Amino acid sequence: MTASDDGTVALVGCGRMARALVRGLIAAGHAPERLTGVSRTGRGARALAGEYGIRPAATLAEAVRDATTVVLAVHPDETADALAELAASATPRHLLLSLVASWRTEAIAARLPGVLVVRAVPNVAIAERDGVTVLADTSDGAALDSVRGLFAGLGQVLVLDEDLLEAVSALSGAGPALVARFAEALASAGRAQGVPAGTADLLAARAVRGTGALLAGGATPAAVIDSVASPGGMTEAALRRLDEGGLPESVRQGVDAAVRLSFGRLATA
Template identity: 65%
Template sequence: MSATVAFVGCGRITRAVVSGLVAAGGAPDSIRGVSRTGAGARALAGEFGVRAATTPAEAVDGADVVVLAVHPHEAPAALTTLAGVLTGGAPVLVSLVASCRTEAVAAALPGVAVVRAVPNVAVAARRGMTVLARGPGCPPEALAAARELFAPLGEVLTAEEDVMETVSALSGAGPALVARFAQALSRAGAGQGLPASTAEALAAHAVRGTGALLTAPGATPDAVVDCVASPAGMTEAALRTLDGAGLPRAVRQALDAAVALSLGRLLAGPGGPAGDAGPRTSVSAGTGE
């Protein structure tokens, strides 16, 4: 990473991104952070050696990329503050703010190139997935700068803004959903008499190994299931029980609930909630240009 990056907001996802960047060889002195109370920025500085700024103006001064990573309810005030400090020659603004469309960010920051990004927490281990969406009038070079920022942290895809709430629910929240399943799997193993530590290790490695299988070229979930499940075998019995207990339905309901919450608080522009987010379109591995 050769760019100077300023993080406005230093919570969980900022920590994950900074952790991955530093692990990938990013120079800590090229990374700055500023937070509302200062505590988050100081914690990042203490852990990773990055610079803790005391004001947003100090953080963004001379930065090539500014990453906005505040809670949704804090976004309007943060955007107002940034509008006062991102003046001529403004850097690329990458928004990690949930439930905040690029139109809202672009309207608050005229003349600033805006890209929305949804990384997941696995970027900390450089095994993450980040999905990017271009804001109104965003030039290709701004999208390229955002892609360069996240490329060392795992895979990067692009999508249209209209599907980003679903992206947030599936990919952003996905590690927590998978971890909850691993937790249930390990507890079930412990209930069968395994030591808890052994059951947890087996569940964790099942998830890790399956992830590697699923991300291999040409792999599909059905193919992974087929390579494990023998006819009339124990795996088939377990899968039949999961389906009978409503796992597919429960997962769909969980995703629906996450998307509904995000759409319900969506900030589409300076005036408030967006309402209908519009038609759904597909995620692409291309540049989005």
């Protein structure tokens, strides 16, 4: 039995990632009335209630009262205040699932004595049940199994050493935005060649989706490139120009910038 089976799931913070989680869970068959949301101003919780039918709570204490799993999904800068408030309501019967960037498991656990804590890095594709969620390896196998159960219907679930999670956040958590930026640029290039806007957007989106399907099916990036780029052809010319323009290095620098920002604000116990 998972935590989500024997009680409600309380979402503390109702922003982008909480929305993706709610959408994915409901699509996977989770009853919306077993999801409770609370947000700092109340607007986020009310929005999710209106769109998906979850229960909005007026206070954090109300949200977690009947919950077994508490999902912490606030901004890193708001985390200390949220944990201080949670300390008055969280008990050893709760499992705290943290989606907060730059807060290590021990930093959160130190503020919630007796509460099991699991840190997770999902990406927004969990909304479509096609995401990937990376869990920080902990010594409590039952807690990990419970969180695995929560995310099992939302895509793939991996467990890695927590020291890697800042890099995971940059690579996988931010990954959909980075890929979407490339799709945006690809569509823009198509429009510049005279392709109608809607068609250019569709072609770029389908290129990303189709490539993702090939990679998910076991093809390597090199194999996909080789299947398209014939010697002296259009694709080879385009790839050469991207390399000359510094695309690989730009991506590396982008991921590095995200990792450095996360480590720069890393909270420790």
